[in-house]
Amino acid sequence: MPGFSVILVEPQLGENIGMCARAMANFGLDDLRLVNPRDGWPQDKAVSAAANAAYVIERVKLYSNLQSAISDCHRVYATSARERAQMKQVLSPKQALHEAFSASQHGQTIGILFGRERVGLHNDEISYADAIITFPVNPNCPSLNIAQAVLLMGYEWFQQSSIDTPALQISQKPATREAVLSFLTELETALDQAGFYPPDKRDTMQLNMRDMILRHNPDAQTIQTMRGALKALKRQQ
């Protein structure tokens, strides 16, 4: 059974990383990626908390930034305890993993982002995702720790894998996240040089631009064509 990648962004406690590994193993997941763990890596506490899921810890992949951690993903989801003001689709775990599981059946690589203990993900990090997943919880007591969040996502994934619903039809080959990000960088640079952004609105506009492009879930051919078009427009300058 294919799994999704669990991507922990700047996790703080080794024990929590180990608990995430355990929750993953409960549901047959084994691709754990860490972006800048606060206390470095490897960590003994992670190994001991993982207990019999130590094999997940041994296979951990370490990254220095979020972009490289998601570069081979076709679809990326950001988990968030609260709704964000961003122009991004907000899904329940069930909705998101139904869609993600279908995509994975078609060979797509799925990454799910989990933020730091307490403060979660920054808006800039969320902007790299295709959609936000929020957990349906009691609004008076909404806080889940990251291992619990991973557990619920693993549980829903496992549920999907035992449901016989026909998969989504996906005919276009999706762009890898690396292709999208590298196009976005080229576009942002070109627009910077062209004086497109008013200085005080630059950051917001860049976030919105990322959201806008990711929201349309571009396929590989679209990204390639857009790169070609941008290159032609720049050549003239």
Added chain:
Amino acid sequence: MPGFSVILVEPQLGENIGMCARAMANFGLDDLRLVNPRDGWPQDKAVSAAANAAYVIERVKLYSNLQSAISDCHRVYATSARERAQMKQVLSPKQALHEAFSASQHGQTIGILFGRERVGLHNDEISYADAIITFPVNPNCPSLNIAQAVLLMGYEWFQQSSIDTPALQISQKPATREAVLSFLTELETALDQAGFYPPDKRDTMQLNMRDMILRHNPDAQTIQTMRGALKALKRQQ
């Protein structure tokens, strides 16, 4: 919203009791019943682990045997990591909580039993339940701690209670076809001037470009931003 009663049978660690209380609070549950907690009651560790779910700990009901803990229940389920040789129905969390939630809507009281850390429930205890709930987990790594088991049950209960609420959807205002076509014309003209199209492939590439943009069903904001970006890129020429 009605809840179910969480009945912990001879729980060993106060910290786990507190974590169960937290998981309950996450999903709006507040009736926690303890049968003979190993280290007595009350316990400071339970209060501190419960954090902002301390109100659940304060309301805990204490029992000296299982029979009295379930005496007011109409339906009782026993959670179990493994299937038992008993002549009892075995349900998934989803199946059980679907049935339990309906019963609760008809005024029935629901109790769910969770066993001791490691050894779980004895067969004698399970015999008091109407059905067994087992968790769909990786058979090579099936162990969930009791707080995780409570979390998953709370999650499924909450799902049952919110099944008909539509998920949040971002209502993007779609672009009018006129706006899309007029952008396409501008883009095609700019790409013509930039020498993007090889002459013998021009018509095909224009068709593909149109298809590509329309396939992504762009919203009004996206088209407006793309027009602005194109204008900025052209200004430089």
